[in-house]
Amino acid sequence: DGGITQSPKYLFRKEGQNVTLSCEQNLNHDAMYWYRQDPGQGLRLIYYSQIVNDFQKGDIAEGYSVSREKKESFPLTVTSAQKNPTAFYLCASSMIDEQFFGPGTRLTVL
Amino acid sequence: SQKIEQNSEALNIQEGKTATLTCNYTNYSPAYLQWYRQDPGRGPVFLLLIRENEKEKRKERLKVTFDTTLKQSLFHITASQPADSATYLCALSGAGGGNKLTFGTGTQLKVEL
Numbered sequence: 001d002g003g004i005t006q007s008p009k010y011l012f013r014k015e016g017q018n019v020t021l022s023c024e025q026n027l028n029h030d031a032m033y034w035y036r037q038d039p040g041q042g043l044r045l046i047y048y049s050q051i052v053n054d055f056q057k058g059d060i061a062e063g064y065s066v067s068r069e070k071k072e073s074f075p076l077t078v079t080s081a082q083k084n085p086t087a088f089y090l091c092a093s094s095m096i097d098e099q100f101f102g103p104g105t106r107l108t109v110l
Numbered sequence: 111s112q113k114i115e116q117n118s119e120a121l122n123i124q125e126g127k128t129a130t131l132t133c134n135y136t137n138y139s140p141a142y143l144q145w146y147r148q149d150p151g152r153g154p155v156f157l158l159l160i161r162e163n164e165k166e167k168r169k170e171r172l173k174v175t176f177d178t179t180l181k182q183s184l185f186h187i188t189a190s191q192p193a194d195s196a197t198y199l200c201a202l203s204g205a206g207g208g209n210k211l212t213f214g215t216g217t218q219l220k221v222e223l
Contacts, residue, residue, distance in 0.1 A: 031209055040118075042199060042213040043154070050209075060212075065170075090153050094209050097142065101153030 003027065004102035007090050010105045013085075021076045021105045023091030030076035033092040033099065036060060043090060047075055078107065085109045112137045114214040116200060122220045123190055131185040131217045133200035140202035143176055143183050148197045148216065157198075158185075190221045 004025045013019045025032065031050045035043040045058030049068040065084025068074055074093075078085045085108050092099040115134045125130050132142070144162045146154035160176045160183065161169045167174045173186040187194050197218045201211040 033210075035213075040215070042114075042215040043214070045210065048210060067112065088151075092153070097203075097209055098144065098156040099154075099161055099209075101155070104151070104153050106151075 002060065004087075004091060004093055004100055006102035008105060009103065011105055013107070013109050015109055016080045018077055018079050019029050019085075019107065021078070021089055021091075021107070023102060024075045025073055025074075025100075025102075026072060027093055027095070028071070029043040029093035029095045029100070030071070031094045032068065033094075034058075034064070034066065034074070034076045035090045035092065037088045037090060037104075041066060046076065112212065113203060114138075114200065114212060116198075116214040117217045118215060120218040120220055122222060125191060125221055125223050129187040129190045129194070129219055129221070131198050131200075131219065133183040133185070133214055135181050135202060138181065138202060139178075142203045143174075144201045144203075144211065145174060145183075145185050146199045146201060146213075147171075154199055171173055174208055175221075187219075190219075192221045192223060195219055195221050 010032045033048040034046040037043050044060050046064050047066040049055035052071050055066050055068050065077045089105045091102045113136045144159045145157045148154040158174045160174045171188045175184045197216040199213050199216040201213045
């Protein structure tokens with residue numbers, strides 16, 4: 001089946017620890033995105049990549065880092081510099097216009 | 111600054127009626143607008159895309175209108191069903207082109223029996 005997978009579904013970390021969220025797609029899409037969603041809010045763009053080995057900051061990139069070494073993979077690292085990391089993180093990919101989303105990872109920092 | 115507004119209050123309607131959701135935007139000239147459905151704890155799912163030169167788009171029980179003068183899109187679900195209950199997000203293409211999207215906060219729809 002084609003799609004986007006994110007793992008894990010739930011993630012707990014202690015304050016001050018870096019954590020990496022996984023995102024893999026087998027749709028052969030060029031572009032991939034990371035969003036953050038807080039309760040009652042829309043999706044806010046963290047980083048996006050339109051091609052392998054290239055990525056750009058979105059609207060709220062501070063405290064996050066990404067890499068795009070393979071077309072299928074776009075991992076997101078939440079660093080200790082992110083002041084309020086507890087949120088629902090969504091990864092998406094697209095070929096042209098519509099975006100396909102993964103199931104999300106809910107990160108809780110204790 | 112660019113702003114996208116969707117009704118923050120939940121919309122409650124009876125089964126069989128038409129649900130109408132609104133998306134307004136300011137300081138924006140999007141090339142296209144998209145609507146997504148999101149169920150609790152899950153990723154959004156694409157529903158419809160409408161381009162700036164299109165007035166209306168339909169897909170089964172769904173209809174979207176796009177008025178670039180009013181800077182507004184309306185999303186209609188006809189013959190609504192309880193299974194249509196979800197949060198609906200509108201998203202606008204980036205001002206600089208490409209496929210970057212900016213999302214509204216979403217409107218929760220509840221369809222009651």
